[in-house]
Amino acid sequence: VRAAMAGWARAVRGLLLDVSGVLYDSGADGGVPIAGSVEAVRRIKASGLKLRFCTNETQATRENFVKKLRGMGFDISVSEVTAPAPAACHILKERGLRPHLLVHDDLMPEFAEMDKTNPNCVVLGDAAENFTYANLNEAFRVLIGMDKPVLISLGRGRYYKETDGLKLDVGAYMKALEYACDVQAEVVGKPSKRFFESALAEMGVPPEQAIMIGDDIVNDVGGAQRCGMRALQVRTGKYRPSDEKHPDVKPDAYVNNLAEAVDIILRQL
Amino acid sequence: VRAAMAGWARAVRGLLLDVSGVLYDSGADGGVPIAGSVEAVRRIKASGLKLRFCTNETQATRENFVKKLRGMGFDISVSEVTAPAPAACHILKERGLRPHLLVHDDLMPEFAEMDKTNPNCVVLGDAAENFTYANLNEAFRVLIGMDKPVLISLGRGRYYKETDGLKLDVGAYMKALEYACDVQAEVVGKPSKRFFESALAEMGVPPEQAIMIGDDIVNDVGGAQRCGMRALQVRTGKYRPSDEKHPDVKPDAYVNNLAEAVDIILRQL
Numbered sequence: 001v002r003a004a005m006a007g008w009a010r011a012v013r014g015l016l017l018d019v020s021g022v023l024y025d026s027g028a029d030g031g032v033p034i035a036g037s038v039e040a041v042r043r044i045k046a047s048g049l050k051l052r053f054c055t056n057e058t059q060a061t062r063e064n065f066v067k068k069l070r071g072m073g074f075d076i077s078v079s080e081v082t083a084p085a086p087a088a089c090h091i092l093k094e095r096g097l098r099p100h101l102l103v104h105d106d107l108m109p110e111f112a113e114m115d116k117t118n119p120n121c122v123v124l125g126d127a128a129e130n131f132t133y134a135n136l137n138e139a140f141r142v143l144i145g146m147d148k149p150v151l152i153s154l155g156r157g158r159y160y161k162e163t164d165g166l167k168l169d170v171g172a173y174m175k176a177l178e179y180a181c182d183v184q185a186e187v188v189g190k191p192s193k194r195f196f197e198s199a200l201a202e203m204g205v206p207p208e209q210a211i212m213i214g215d216d217i218v219n220d221v222g223g224a225q226r227c228g229m230r231a232l233q234v235r236t237g238k239y240r241p242s243d244e245k246h247p248d249v250k251p252d253a254y255v256n257n258l259a260e261a262v263d264i265i266l267r268q269l
Numbered sequence: 270v271r272a273a274m275a276g277w278a279r280a281v282r283g284l285l286l287d288v289s290g291v292l293y294d295s296g297a298d299g300g301v302p303i304a305g306s307v308e309a310v311r312r313i314k315a316s317g318l319k320l321r322f323c324t325n326e327t328q329a330t331r332e333n334f335v336k337k338l339r340g341m342g343f344d345i346s347v348s349e350v351t352a353p354a355p356a357a358c359h360i361l362k363e364r365g366l367r368p369h370l371l372v373h374d375d376l377m378p379e380f381a382e383m384d385k386t387n388p389n390c391v392v393l394g395d396a397a398e399n400f401t402y403a404n405l406n407e408a409f410r411v412l413i414g415m416d417k418p419v420l421i422s423l424g425r426g427r428y429y430k431e432t433d434g435l436k437l438d439v440g441a442y443m444k445a446l447e448y449a450c451d452v453q454a455e456v457v458g459k460p461s462k463r464f465f466e467s468a469l470a471e472m473g474v475p476p477e478q479a480i481m482i483g484d485d486i487v488n489d490v491g492g493a494q495r496c497g498m499r500a501l502q503v504r505t506g507k508y509r510p511s512d513e514k515h516p517d518v519k520p521d522a523y524v525n526n527l528a529e530a531v532d533i534i535l536r537q538l
Contacts, residue, residue, distance in 0.1 A: 131402045132401065132402065133397065133398055133400045133401065133437075140428065141434055141435050144428070158448060165406070166406070168405055173445060175444045176441040176442060177441070178444070179427060179441050180441040
């Protein structure tokens, strides 16, 4: 791994970190930090490298998400987090869109300032228990009533694991609405190029001087590489050995976990 | 229209009729017959032509569906109806499949004799209120737990209209599960070739001597034509003027309604 990274890690000026599966594992009591990750974040900050947390989390506001992570000991603040809901708000304002929201109750405050009267688009997040038959029909009716339906999806994940089992993720519901309305959703969040570019801009680092570290071979690694970044896959979180034979995406290197990645990167500087 | 059909309608020996949108319009009180359709069915039977009702209805057993139609005055019996649930049962038996069912409560009796223990496939119908977050996650978990997920979908409709508004149809939920599990559903019902072929076999008429009459340009007309049948689209039910500019499917003729179709066909004989 060190040899693989020897050539380029020296030029690095900034790191983008995925959160779930890299910093912590989600679970019944809110989750537990992954061994060595709290210290790894601290070491990145002490090193002078720029740092940005880049997450597809849409079940909580950034405030509550950060509060949970601080409770686990992470040195993280709201201003360091790039997340889909604020990115979507930016797009809505830019295009004069008034959203009909099908999102998690706990995400609603992120859209508090948006005009939601007479909606002209649908914003879909991981709504979890809000994915009811009635709510899906309502979102569908808003879309099909438009001349040109606009569907904005906060991510395109297929499923995720919680302590009580696997759950369908926002991408599955996105596909249902896409098919029913014969429309293609605009995805905000990883692996969208624009989303990574915002994170880089907020960090003030060009893609060739940044490394993405994530557990998702497609959304973290593939997405970041398409933006011109290097990307490492950690063997924690949703990583599976079969990822190492992925037909399309090959990380610049594998690391066992965030602590190992940071260790190697900092030695190169 | 008569001119368009003059050549071939003479050779006709059997008619396949779609039900919803051709015989009746569904609605709050169970629906109302389309003007002239009760009499048209009676005329077909009196003519000696073979007749089969070919429906994608999955919100009721054939027994209850037929009871509703008889209540409107239609001369129809269970043995004359080809519907997705019995066709699916046939496939399940043939392949030794034990279904996990995500269907409407009122359809459950159709599967009463199927072994549902330790399921090795998922059967998806228009489950309506049963399309809950919990039920969708459960169906997903059954699928993702299989080496090679088998998803059987009773139709692939996008949406339909009820008196209280548009509703997502089974096809939308099929797409959600297909995406989440990276699998392709097997569709039972129109426009599946096998489904039309069963209806023809039950009627004992080869495709070139049969006419399908339906309101759905893709599932009725396109599906029947791919089986070698002629197909008429009625301008009732879900018919929309834009159907007449469909990029792929062109009916052999348009008729205003079932009564007109039967009138023209019987004059040719």
